[in-house]
Amino acid sequence: MVVANQKGGVGKTTTTVNMAASLALHGARVLVIDLDPQGNASTALGIDHHAEVPSIYDVLVESKPLSEVVQPVPDVEGLFCAPATIDLAGAEIELVSLVARESRLQRAIQAYEQPLDYILIDCPPSLGLLTVNALVAGNEVLIPIQCEYYALEGLGQLLRNVDLVRGHLNRDLHVSTILLTMYDGRTRLASQVAEEVRNHFGDEVLRTSIPRSVRISEAPSYGQTVLTYDPGSSGALSYLEAAREMALRGVSVRLDSPHGQMGAQNDRHSMSEGIQ
Ligand code: ATP
Numbered sequence: 257m258v259v260a261n262q263k264g265g266v267g268k269t270t271t272t273v274n275m276a277a278s279l280a281l282h283g284a285r286v287l288v289i290d291l292d293p294q295g296n297a298s299t300a301l302g303i304d305h306h307a308e309v310p311s312i313y314d315v316l317v318e319s320k321p322l323s324e325v326v327q328p329v330p331d332v333e334g335l336f337c338a339p340a341t342i343d344l345a346g347a348e349i350e351l352v353s354l355v356a357r358e359s360r361l362q363r364a365i366q367a368y369e370q371p372l373d374y375i376l377i378d379c380p381p382s383l384g385l386l387t388v389n390a391l392v393a394g395n396e397v398l399i400p401i402q403c404e405y406y407a408l409e410g411l412g413q414l415l416r417n418v419d420l421v422r423g424h425l426n427r428d429l430h431v432s433t434i435l436l437t438m439y440d441g442r443t444r445l446a447s448q449v450a451e452e453v454r455n456h457f458g459d460e461v462l463r464t465s466i467p468r469s470v471r472i473s474e475a476p477s478y479g480q481t482v483l484t485y486d487p488g489s490s491g492a493l494s495y496l497e498a499a500r501e502m503a504l505r506g507v508s509v510r511l512d513s514p515h516g517q518m519g520a521q522n523d524r525h526s527m528s529e530g531i532q
């Protein structure tokens with residue numbers, strides 16, 4: 257599952273780590289791949305990611321096996337993280353001259369033999385080679401959308417990139433899930449944006465949206481997800497519910513279609529139509 261949106265600060269990392277922790281708490285085995293040089297997902301999961309730590313940079317650029325960089329997340333059983341270090345900032349340029357530059361992450365994941373139920377990839381806020389590697393490696397795209405005025409601006413470019421990658425490099429790829437984040441039900445703007453997103457995307461939008469919550473934003477400073485930091489908070493409960501909805505949908509898509517997710521994807525029109 258590729259968590260992507262090239263707009264910065266919309267809740268990609270928060271969604272990645274909290275959805276991953278929720279799935280793990282439901283009993284799944286989950287790997288978070290931190291593909292952002294900022295390393296925010298690694299920080300939020302309490303994983304050391306100073307410059308010497310073996311990281312996803314070594315996997316992408318030096319062809320190190322993924323199993324040599326994956327670390328278990330403290331406090332959450334079944335949750336693992338491939339950390340990002342600051343080296344990754346150079347990878348965008350270093351990858352350009354390497355063979356199979358778009359599919360290096362895909363190859364690393366294919367060679368990873370540990371049993372997993374989900375892999376969530378936290379993308380940087382750009383559409384460069386790192387995000388392309390994630391899109392080539394993944395089956396599904398999860399787009400967090402912040403309920404603010406500019407929410408849909410630029411989204412068309414992401415959707416066109418998804419279409420391009422599907423057309424040329426990864427025919428399994430589809431946008432399966434949209435999650436509304438930082439929703440403030442007291443403002444008319446938030447509900448207008450939510451309505452616009454729901455009208456445009458329909459069933460891809462999870463019914464559960466994530467409220468703006470101080471607990472969610474505090475958790476990373478303790479190296480924790482909100483699920484362990486304050487399990488009873490509204491933020492924790494909404495991520496648990498969103499993850500449950502996403503997991504159940506995944507099951508029903510596989511059961512409904514003889515071709516599994518491929519069938520669902522082929523019926524779907526190109527979603528970049530109609531958005532700028
Ligand atoms: P970037 O593009 O820089 O990678 P991002 O899309 O990963 O950003 P986050 O880092 O997840 O976004 O979130 C941006 C900021 O908003 C962070 O400070 C985070 O703690 C805060 N935040 C995210 N979701 C919520 C929420 N539901 N309630 C309150 N604060 C939130």
Ligand code: MG
Binds near residue numbers: 268269270378379380
């Ligand atoms: Mg981030």
